Amino acid sequence: MSEPTGLRARKKERTREAIADAAVSLFLEHGFDRVSVNEIAAAAEISKPTLFRYFPTKEDLVLHRFADHQGEAARVVRGRESGIEPVAALRRHFQAALDRYDPVTGLNDHPQVVAFHRLVFSTPSLAGRLTRYQLEDEEALADALGEGIQAHVQAAQVLAIQRVLARANWQKIADGRTASDVHPEAVADADEAFSELQ
Amino acid sequence: MSEPTGLRARKKERTREAIADAAVSLFLEHGFDRVSVNEIAAAAEISKPTLFRYFPTKEDLVLHRFADHQGEAARVVRGRESGIEPVAALRRHFQAALDRYDPVTGLNDHPQVVAFHRLVFSTPSLAGRLTRYQLEDEEALADALGEGIQAHVQAAQVLAIQRVLARANWQKIADGRTASDVHPEAVADADEAFSELQ
DNA sequence: GTTACTCGGTTAAAAAAGCAACCTGGTAAT
DNA sequence: ATTACCAGGTTGCTTTTTTAACCGAGTAAC
Numbered sequence: 001m002s003e004p005t006g007l008r009a010r011k012k013e014r015t016r017e018a019i020a021d022a023a024v025s026l027f028l029e030h031g032f033d034r035v036s037v038n039e040i041a042a043a044a045e046i047s048k049p050t051l052f053r054y055f056p057t058k059e060d061l062v063l064h065r066f067a068d069h070q071g072e073a074a075r076v077v078r079g080r081e082s083g084i085e086p087v088a089a090l091r092r093h094f095q096a097a098l099d100r101y102d103p104v105t106g107l108n109d110h111p112q113v114v115a116f117h118r119l120v121f122s123t124p125s126l127a128g129r130l131t132r133y134q135l136e137d138e139e140a141l142a143d144a145l146g147e148g149i150q151a152h153v154q155a156a157q158v159l160a161i162q163r164v165l166a167r168a169n170w171q172k173i174a175d176g177r178t179a180s181d182v183h184p185e186a187v188a189d190a191d192e193a194f195s196e197l198q
Numbered sequence: 199m200s201e202p203t204g205l206r207a208r209k210k211e212r213t214r215e216a217i218a219d220a221a222v223s224l225f226l227e228h229g230f231d232r233v234s235v236n237e238i239a240a241a242a243e244i245s246k247p248t249l250f251r252y253f254p255t256k257e258d259l260v261l262h263r264f265a266d267h268q269g270e271a272a273r274v275v276r277g278r279e280s281g282i283e284p285v286a287a288l289r290r291h292f293q294a295a296l297d298r299y300d301p302v303t304g305l306n307d308h309p310q311v312v313a314f315h316r317l318v319f320s321t322p323s324l325a326g327r328l329t330r331y332q333l334e335d336e337e338a339l340a341d342a343l344g345e346g347i348q349a350h351v352q353a354a355q356v357l358a359i360q361r362v363l364a365r366a367n368w369q370k371i372a373d374g375r376t377a378s379d380v381h382p383e384a385v386a387d388a389d390e391a392f393s394e395l396q
Numbered sequence: 397g398t399t400a401c402t403c404g405g406t407t408a409a410a411a412a413a414g415c416a417a418c419c420t421g422g423t424a425a426t
Numbered sequence: 427a428t429t430a431c432c433a434g435g436t437t438g439c440t441t442t443t444t445t446a447a448c449c450g451a452g453t454a455a456c
Contacts, residue, residue, distance in 0.1 A: 245414050
């Protein structure tokens with residue numbers, strides 16, 4: 001009643017993990033631009049074409065964790081219970097993410113997560129590609145919200161809010177505060193930001 | 199100046215090791231006949247056809263360690279330094295194996311090795327197949343020794359001696375003695391047995 | 397201004413692995 | 427006696443991976 005987890009699928013999943021882990025740890029150690037895909041492939045013990053079969057570009061080796069959330073906003077809207085407003089569903093979803101300290105909210109003080117965020121935001125090509133992902137996310141959300149310019153505006157606003165909130169949280173964490181310390185403010189900020197939207 | 203160890207070769211070697219290790223440890227735990235090749239394949243996380251691509255039969259999962267020594271006697275003869283008699287070369291080779299407690303000499307008290315030997319010798323189908331390997335070894339050695347019935351006789355005698363010596367050593371180990379304790383006797387036995395041959 | 401690297405990324409062919417289905421022989425239920 | 431299952435192996439067929447070669451862009455040497 002769950003995933004049809006054959007031998008092949010299991011190994012693919014593990015290979016993917018191994019590649020991404022090798023890449024991220026090398027990036028964290030030496031910096032994104034000072035690690036070549038050849039070195040990553042060697043560390044993960046796979047060939048270069050295999051690497052690019054799993055990840056379309058070097059950037060995606062880092063961003064796949066965001067890519068896994070791709071279209072999530074659209075899914076939340078489409079999968080909401082009847083009688084619930086789209087924006088309300090997105091708001092509840094974000095609050096839940098805050099409560100479990102989901103890294104996408106920026107509210108997570110695990111050293112690995114913090115280092116990972118710093119890697120992304122301090123590497124231009126990564127930050128650039130990330131915004132491109134977010135644009136695609138925005139379009140998908142707009143589709144889910146309906147038609148017309150109105151849907152696009154609403155989608156842009158919601159995602160903008162999430163970006164700002166995440167950035168604010170991550171900034172406070174980067175300043176040395178703990179996630180649980182920041183949590184109340186994060187919730188208050190989210191409340192304030194979202195309530196202006198409905 | 200060594201093996202040109204590409205990615206492919208390395209992974210094949212590791213897969214082979216993983217299969218054999220999984221098989222032997224399952225055999226030691228439950229007995230050769232109470233473990234199916236399906237269980238081995240599952241434990242090694244490979245498919246059944248893959249298992250049989252690496253090992254021709256179930257028995258070879260156990261005997262590949264002997265198979266790795268296949269033709270060794272013939273190689274020793276062919277690779278001997280000039281001026282050295284074939285039998286002398288074989289004798290020195292066996293003595294050296296005794297001195298490093300090579301499992302093939304029976305003179306090894308590591309629990310895993312002992313358990314492995316008991317597994318082989320107490321499982322009829324394994325013991326049977328092992329003697330078939332030894333026959334092939336004997337033919338190869340005979341070829342290396344020259345032509346005629348004389349070469350065959352000599353080959354048979356040398357390998358018979360090695361079998362008897364190994365069996366004697368392993369018996370003493372199985373009786374609870376340590377390898378280093380048995381070592382002097384093993385050397386003396388080997389000396390006596392080989393010297394009657396020259 | 398060539399030459400010759402190295403980088404990210406691609407291509408084509410060949411090897412290897414997975415999967416499902418099969419074969420043969422034994423053994424247990426019905 | 428039939429049925430049915432499980433054992434050790436095998437047979438295509440498809441998917442995945444390796445390999446080596448290549449591309450186009452940048453860059454350092456000379």
